[in-house]
Amino acid sequence: MMAVTDPAKRSKGISAFVVEKSDEGVSFGAPEKKLGIKGSPTREVYLDNVRVPADRMIGEEGTGFATAMKTLDHTRITIAAQALGIAQGALDYAKGYVKERKQFGKPIADFQGIQFMLADMAMKIEAARQLTYAAAAKSERGDADLTFQGAAAKCFASDVAMEVTTDAVQLLGGYGYTRDYPVERMMRDAKITQIYEGTNQVQRIVMARNLP
Template identity: 85%
Template structure:
């Protein structure tokens, strides 16, 4: 049904080479120190994998959705925290690609393409997570601009990114139709950040609150028309859930690869533990599920690139399935390593911790199932 082109296979090999040399060696320290993986960022920028999705007209590599997914998958195989560099750059800039004026695109996308700046996405709030339309952040029209006030929570790479796509209410009482999107710059007066969250996993990717205190934004920094922000946010997630699925596949593959090496070296009862049928069944299930998740993710990536009508279903399905697989496979990898798997001396416990967030962010897997059910009931899924 599906095979990668020679170019796509070459991209995978190139990213893996960069990650084996520059990203994987620092992954344990990045996790233990809860520090931004600067060496990974520098290596990804040098190889043009930090924001591969940016179109060539803005100085980017112009990678399609599948190639971008492969990049994220391979980085996540080495270090999940580092994979949030290309993933969140896509999340932050996707609203611009979908809805912004040519002037806004020209002002910001080239800086991301060169690695001069990163872009984050500000949708969630303390009281608006899954129910994002209930956000409280306000954008009040004032002369030739808007004044933003509010708090955004769970913002990935906050404080490191220079630019932020911020959703805010411009028309109170209108629900989702009253929300607009803006580009906010880190340097804008009134922008500040909370303390880094102390997290279970992805510790190398800073997660902080973003505070907006009378932040004045010129009107020409609005993304799309007034009132179109929530629709843009949801369209964005249709595309970027594919990148979270790719991240989950990468984490799972990294854990499987490590476990395969371990079980062929570890000896018990006079033979490799890989020769025990009970472990072989576990390994078979792990490999089967990783490959199923990968194929579903790539199928969703194809729909993202084409803008197919069933992208919403496939994006949600890929994200939910791949993240559930990542949690299961990393847990099994810990089991295969026995007591060693439970220690920080081996990478699978980090991978297990990192995998958990893929079931939660960019829409919990419970929300994904609601999305899928609505799509199925509306009859929009393709019959392949």
């Protein structure tokens, strides 16, 4: 948890603490009803006069905000990886479908319009993959440009995931809009990757401030 320990110091007055679920005064709200990632439960955390000992502080007092920002440099890459997996899954399913679905006497995979969509999806996914893998390597090494690269990977991969999953729904036609097929879930799951660990608008601010 982050808590203000010195209001006069603004962001430098924020400290990080370990708070245990079993601590007195800690409780949780009802599960949120979300658009996607329903396999990951989300609840509000309530703190009612919770007291923690001083040795639960992470790092020095006033370093909580800096710790959070440094952590995001690494965790944003995990969101890029999540988005990449969703996008690849959607492409894989759509490829199989268009080879089986026939219209006008032949698989719709033979139509140039379909082929162009698949080619664009695959191209963007591969670009996202390379950016994500490069950022992951920088995270392992602790490179100086990690802040930019982590934000870029998260932003690009999640935008690609949203676009690719939407195209996958389109390729399945009416079936894509039903829950009998998995691509509608992939599209809903992809949306959160553009939002958490900082919205993609925030990622662009981060990148602009850390241009290599």
